[in-house]
Amino acid sequence: MPLSPGTRLTAALLSISVALSPAFVSAYLEDRIVAVVNSDLIMLSDVKRELEPHENRLKQRHEGEDLANRVKTAEYMALTRIIERKLQLQEAKAKKVEVSDQEVTQAAEQMKQRGTPFDPSNPQNVRSIRDELLLMKVIDREVRSTITVVESELKRYYQGHRDRFALPEEYILSQIFVRIRSSDEMDDARAKVHKAMEELKRGEKFEDVALQFSDGPNSLQGGRLGLVRQGELLPAIERAVASLVPGGISDIIENADGFRIIRLGDKKPKQYRPFEAVKYEIQGLVFEQKSEDVFQSWLANLKNKAYIEIKF
Numbered sequence: 518m519p520l521s522p523g524t525r526l527t528a529a530l531l532s533i534s535v536a537l538s539p540a541f542v543s544a545y546l547e548d549r550i551v552a553v554v555n556s557d558l559i560m561l562s563d564v565k566r567e568l569e570p571h572e573n574r575l576k577q578r579h580e581g582e583d584l585a586n587r588v589k590t591a592e593y594m595a596l597t598r599i600i601e602r603k604l605q606l607q608e609a610k611a612k613k614v615e616v617s618d619q620e621v622t623q624a625a626e627q628m629k630q631r632g633t634p635f636d637p638s639n640p641q642n643v644r645s646i647r648d649e650l651l652l653m654k655v656i657d658r659e660v661r662s663t664i665t666v667v668e669s670e671l672k673r674y675y676q677g678h679r680d681r682f683a684l685p686e687e688y689i690l691s692q693i694f695v696r697i698r699s700s701d702e703m704d705d706a707r708a709k710v711h712k713a714m715e716e717l718k719r720g721e722k723f724e725d726v727a728l729q730f731s732d733g734p735n736s737l738q739g740g741r742l743g744l745v746r747q748g749e750l751l752p753a754i755e756r757a758v759a760s761l762v763p764g765g766i767s768d769i770i771e772n773a774d775g776f777r778i779i780r781l782g783d784k785k786p787k788q789y790r791p792f793e794a795v796k797y798e799i800q801g802l803v804f805e806q807k808s809e810d811v812f813q814s815w816l817a818n819l820k821n822k823a824y825i826e827i828k829f
Contacts, residue, residue, distance in 0.1 A: 548561050551564060551827065551828055552600065552825065552826065552827050553824070553825070554607070554823060554824075554825050555603075555604075555607055555823055555824050555825075556607075557607065559596070559599050559600070563599055564595050567596075567598060567599055568591055568595040571591045571595065572588060575591060596827075600820075601816060601820075604816070604820065605652055605655060605816070605819070606648060606655075608655055614651055614654045614655045616647050616651050616654065620650055621646050624646050624650060625643075660808060660812045663811060664807050664811060666800055666803050666807065670803055671792075671796060671800060671803060674802065675795065682789050682790040682795050686746070686747040686784065686785060687744055687746050687784070687785040688744070688745050688746075688758055688784050688785075689744055689745075689783040689784075690741075690742040690743075690758065690779055691724070691727065691735075691739060691740040691779070691780040692731070692735075692740045692778065692780070693710070693713050693726060693730055693731045693733075693740050694731050694733035694736075694740070694775055694776070694777050695710040695730065695731070695776045695777075697775045697776070709776075710730070710776035711769070712730065713778060714769060716729075717766060723739065723740065723780045724739025725739075727739050727740030732775070740780070741782075751772060753770050753771075753772060754767075754770055754777065754779060757770055757779055758779060758781055762781070763782065763783050763784055764780075764781065765780070765781050766778060766779070766780050
């Protein structure tokens with residue numbers, strides 16, 4: 518019983534990791550057909566060109582059997598990308614999607630302005646630009662233009678991803694900071710901060726102890742730091758503050774610049790940006806998510822109805 522195009526594609530691609538590799542390690546091997554996609558041919562040189570930048574990166578990071586296995590996987594992925602690109606370009610042609618010479622010229626100028634290397638005298642470069650523009654146009658027409666996003670989807674996304682729209686927690690903090698001015702003063706600084714902690718444990722007011730022991734510029738204000746947002750603190754301080762309740766005092770925190778004792782005056786509960794403030798941001802997120810889903814379905818349909826043959 519003849520195999521369907523989709524079945525032939527699956528079986529053939531699974532064999533790539535075994536069948537393709539010897540061709541890649543034989544530098545002297547002549548160019549040849551490695552796949553047929555409907556009426557288009559894919560040559561060994563096409564796959565080599567697609568694989569080259571990925572293979573170079575792999576060689577910098579891996580070696581031996583690990584490298585060989587990763588190259589096999591990269592070969593499979595390179596051929597798959599070419600097949601998918603061929604199918605999309607064929608669909609663009611079937612749908613009479615066109616790219617003008619002016620559009621190619623404008624795209625080339627934009628590449629130059631961005632500093633991207635481009636040789637307009639190289640037909641391959643010009644063809645690559647034209648193909649990329651064709652791909653964008655056909656995807657816009659066949660995928661993105663079919664997508665709508667309604668209010669209920671936006672609200673559902675907002676409710677399901679609320680932490681994405683959370684505002685940083687805010688703390689009102691005070692500190693006692695004992696500076697380490699040199700390695701010779703380390704023991705004196707440690708003794709000083711321990712003395713400050715003893716005073717606090719005896720019930721002395723934090724403001725008074727800060728005034729007496731702190732080297733910080735805010736010692737005259739009782740060590741008050743004011744409002745600080747989550748993410749603005751040193752990691753060690755952030756961890757200490759996270760476990761405190763309002764009125765609580767941390768253990769001694771040691772950093773490269775000195776010792777700290779932190780007091781949490783107040784902590785504002787986690788708040789969220791309101792839906793209306795993030796509505797258009799969510800619209801973009803949902804649109805891109807739906808675009809990817811529709812694109813994958815569209816691409817799978819192109820594969821299923823195509824004639825694809827891998828030739829080794």
